[in-house]
Amino acid sequence: MKILIIVGIIVFPLFMLYLKRKRKKSQLFFNIIAVISAVIFGSIASISIYQIIIDDAVFMTTIHSVFLNPLFLITGAYLGLYIVYRLLIVTFQES
Template sequence: MVGFVLVGALLGAVLLIWLRGKSDGVRMLLDGLAVLAYMGFFVVAASSVARTIWDDTVFMTQVHEVLQSPIFLASGAYLGPYGLALLVRQLMDKRS
């Protein structure tokens, strides 16, 4: 399964690199979609983690123990705004 995810991610990256080279309009569209996708993913993930912690409903299985990891929480809190800033800056740089 990990192999499929890795190959899919690599093929997707190659496809996006190819598409971005087509024109400035396509590049801007892809960057805009990336901002929307990032915001959607981050908001859903962050609100789910916060609700789970606030409601004290963390089930201590191998998968759910990550929700109580201070490293996971701090990393997500930093990478969310940081990644969004990079995506928006990239989008704005292409417009000017």
């Protein structure tokens, strides 16, 4: 499973870069999904932390339960791939 995750971190951004070069509209699509993901990711994190503070339930299990939210995990994973994708774009533009 660890190898699959590492390979995915390398392969998906390269595939995104390939799509960007093939179809210009895919870059707009990737950017829009990144903005939506950032809003959802930030909202889930901030609302969860706020609720933990309001409930005065600052336990590690309560705080880490945020990581069990599937939407949080999906948006965070996309943002991680998107950052690698953008770094690849910058790298190729600078060279």
